[in-house]
Amino acid sequence: MMVIPCPFCGPRNETEYSYGGQAHVAYPENPDALTDEEWAQFLFYRDNPRGSYAERWQHSAGCRKWFNAVRNTHTYEITHVYRLDQARPDGLPKAPLATKEVGA
Amino acid sequence: MSQRELPQHPDFLWTNPDPKKSYDVVIVGGGGHGLATAYNLAKHHGITNVAVLDKGWLAGGNMARNTTIIRSNYLWDESAAIYETSLKLWETMEEDLGYDVFFSQRGVLNLAHTMQDERDSVRRVEANRLNGVDAEWVTPQQVKQLCPIININDDIRYPVMGGTYQPRAGIAKHDWVAWAYARRANEMGVDLIQNCEVTGFVMDGGRVVGVETNRGRINAGKVALAAAGYTSVLADMAGFRVPIQSHPLQALVSELHEIVHPTVVMSNHVHVYVSQAHKGELVMGAGVDAYNGYGQRGSFHVIEHQMAAAVELFPIFARAHLLRTWGGVVDVTLDASPVMGLTPVDQMYVNCGWGTGGFKAVPAAGLAYAHTIANDEPHPLNRAYGLDRFVTGALIDEHGAAAVAH
Numbered sequence: 001m002m003v004i005p006c007p008f009c010g011p012r013n014e015t016e017y018s019y020g021g022q023a024h025v026a027y028p029e030n031p032d033a034l035t036d037e038e039w040a041q042f043l044f045y046r047d048n049p050r051g052s053y054a055e056r057w058q059h060s061a062g063c064r065k066w067f068n069a070v071r072n073t074h075t076y077e078i079t080h081v082y083r084l085d086q087a088r089p090d091g092l093p094k095a096p097l098a099t100k101e102v103g104a
Numbered sequence: 105m106s107q108r109e110l111p112q113h114p115d116f117l118w119t120n121p122d123p124k125k126s127y128d129v130v131i132v133g134g135g136g137h138g139l140a141t142a143y144n145l146a147k148h149h150g151i152t153n154v155a156v157l158d159k160g161w162l163a164g165g166n167m168a169r170n171t172t173i174i175r176s177n178y179l180w181d182e183s184a185a186i187y188e189t190s191l192k193l194w195e196t197m198e199e200d201l202g203y204d205v206f207f208s209q210r211g212v213l214n215l216a217h218t219m220q221d222e223r224d225s226v227r228r229v230e231a232n233r234l235n236g237v238d239a240e241w242v243t244p245q246q247v248k249q250l251c252p253i254i255n256i257n258d259d260i261r262y263p264v265m266g267g268t269y270q271p272r273a274g275i276a277k278h279d280w281v282a283w284a285y286a287r288r289a290n291e292m293g294v295d296l297i298q299n300c301e302v303t304g305f306v307m308d309g310g311r312v313v314g315v316e317t318n319r320g321r322i323n324a325g326k327v328a329l330a331a332a333g334y335t336s337v338l339a340d341m342a343g344f345r346v347p348i349q350s351h352p353l354q355a356l357v358s359e360l361h362e363i364v365h366p367t368v369v370m371s372n373h374v375h376v377y378v379s380q381a382h383k384g385e386l387v388m389g390a391g392v393d394a395y396n397g398y399g400q401r402g403s404f405h406v407i408e409h410q411m412a413a414a415v416e417l418f419p420i421f422a423r424a425h426l427l428r429t430w431g432g433v434v435d436v437t438l439d440a441s442p443v444m445g446l447t448p449v450d451q452m453y454v455n456c457g458w459g460t461g462g463f464k465a466v467p468a469a470g471l472a473y474a475h476t477i478a479n480d481e482p483h484p485l486n487r488a489y490g491l492d493r494f495v496t497g498a499l500i501d502e503h504g505a506a507a508v509a510h
Contacts, residue, residue: 001403015405019394021349040494044347044438048336050398073350074398 006059007067007081020056022046023068024088050074054088110277110382111204117283118162118290123297126323127155129477130315132302132338133330134158135167136278136463137455139285140470141330141477142294143201148471149478152293155324157317159301163282166332166462169400169432171355171377171389173368174464175212175273177232177239178505182488183441184235189485190468191272197467203284205276206382210367212273213242213250215417217262217373224504225268232270242269251367253420260416262374275368275379278463285470305342311450312342328453328477333398333433335456344448347494348435348457351392352402356429360384364420372504374413386424388414392434392460401431434460439499440506444473445482445490453477454491461506 002014028034028042047053053073058066070080070090080089129145131138134156145151158164174194176187193200194207216222225241232239244256244264256264290296297319306314306321314323329338333350361384370377375390390410393402407429415422436459437443443457455473458465468485475483482490493499 001405014403021396036495036497040347041345044494045345046347046349048346048349048396049340050334050337050350053396055396071395073396076397076399 002076002078004057004069004078005081006062006065007083008063008065009059012059012062016059016061018058018060020058020066023054023056052079052090056084110206114283117287118296120298121295123155123157123300123317123319123322124295126314127295128153128325129328130154130322130324130326131156131328131330132315133165133332133334134162134286134296134298135165135330135332136163136282136285136466137332137458137469137473138328138330139163139282139289139296140466141328141455141473142289142296143285143292144470144474145478146289146292146294149474151478154289154293155295155297155322156289157297157300157302157315157322159299161298162286162296163279166432166434167278167282169353169355169430170278170463171379171387172275172278172463173212173273173370173377173379173461174207174276175270176237176464177212177214177228177268177270177273178237178502179228179231180500180502181235182500183502183505184232184237186468186472186485186489187465188235188237189471190465193467193471194276194464195272197281197284201284201288203280203287205281205284207274207276208382209272209274210379211250211269211271212368212370213247213267213269215247215267215369215371215373216265217371218265221373222265225266228505229268238270238272240269242267251365251369253364253418254369255417255419262416264417273368275381277382281466285466302338302341305449305452307342307449309450310448312452326451326453326477328455328473330455330473332456332458332462333435335435335454339447339454342447342449342452346443346454346456346491348437348443349396350398350433351395351436352397352399352431353389353392353434353460354402354406354429354431355387355389356407357381357385357387357427358421358424359427361386361424365418369417371413371417374417376410376413376417378414378418385427386421392436393431398433399431400433434458434462436460440502441500442469442489443491444469444486445476445492446480447491451480459506
């Protein structure tokens with residue numbers, strides 16, 4: 001069981017929380033302008049890295065507030081927790097692509 | 105029913121070659137799906153210059169970690185087609201591969217515990233029958249006849265209100281299945297390369313022409329991903345996305361017991377599924393851990409929850425001892441159906457998203473995926489399962505038939 005530090009209440013057992021998936025996924029600013037491909041991305045696609053991941057949690061059996069956490073999806077270590085209105089604090093860029101062009 | 109004697113472990117069934125410079129097809133992932141795909145490429149398409157790469161040992165990922173349930177009682181036509189094809193291939197697998205896989209058609213019960221469960225179950229039974237899938241609705245008394253150790257009293261929190269029963273469903277021994285495919289594929293010329301991790305792809309324009317690995321560059325005419333929970337990591341390297349989330353899924357076994365459980369019992373509502381392995385261990389699983397995770401382990405409260413459900417359904421289990429728990433990394437899509445088809449990269453193919461239920465699909469997935477790779481177009485069985493369904497909205501929602509209970 002993970003011990004998750006609620007930014008409002010402090011560390012509590014994982015069983016007090018619910019999971020909310022990827023953080024910082026904004027609603028489309030102009031939904032009418034979205035193509036079907038863009039809708040597919042918004043509705044069905046989320047990042048799924050092996051490593052550092054910004055995600056939402058709710059302290060559902062505690063203060064009931066939502067917050068964001070940066071957690072390593074391989075080690076499960078939580079490195080940051082922060083309020084929903086704050087930017088991702090670790091400043092990590094998305095993992096670079098390992099694709100190589102022939103002759104490049 | 106008595107315990108079945110298993111034969112001694114066999115000697116090595118395949119060679120361990122170093123990778124060649126180049127292959128017609130490189131399959132990334134040496135689990136059930138990757139091995140079955142290699143076998144089908146050789147058998148049906150005459151393509152034998154094939155390498156199956158695995159970053160660990162052969163069939164050491166989800167193929168070694170699943171609870172081996174095989175059934176085809178899914179709701180929609182597209183699902184019934186691929187899973188029923190698979191079940192028929194399971195029925196002939198030992199002959200096809202010339203090897204025991206201990207496929208035991210002991211039936212699968214899917215229990216209903218609420219009025220809505222009951223309505224959904226009866227609907228699914230009727231849909232199954234229209235698709236030629238054997239299925240019947242059974243009353244609590246019939247459930248008790250099929251599995252005498254189930255508690256069907258109405259004084260528990262979620263009494264058994266009946267269930268669906270598929271008599272041809274069952275279990276098999278997962279490791280023997282992998283060995284059977286590996287042995288035949290290797291005999292037909294496929295190189296099975298273990299401890300070979302893909303670290304990048306070699307591209308020429310919009311086309312893949314090879315893979316970078318920890319054992320050097322391997323050129324490839326085609327590259328086929330069969331890496332379950334790791335597909336996102338690979339697709340990221342290739343520059344596209346797949347609509348999956350990787351979650352830990354845990355399972356466990358008890359110590360060995362006399363055979364007390366003659367069938368397979370699954371319950372979506374109270375979240376547990378149970379069978380008894382050939383040697384006598386009770387094999388159980390439940391739902392995924394809620395968070396994304398590649399750790400091959402989950403949280404213990406999930407185990408505790410499924411044990412509570414198991415003991416309520418099977419009071420006889422109360423004094424059984426837990427022997428071992430473990431986790432796999434499953435690739436879950438939003439419609440609980442897989443993704444198999446072409447990708448935005450030319451000559452690269454994807455097979456993923458089987459979530460918690462990929463084992464049962466191994467033979468049909470191998471058949472359809474090999475066809476897709478050989479012909480650069482989907483097989484009729486996987487035409488509906490391409491990445492394009494997330495754009496068109498033609499989802500195949502199998503949460504009812506899959507859910508916890510894949």
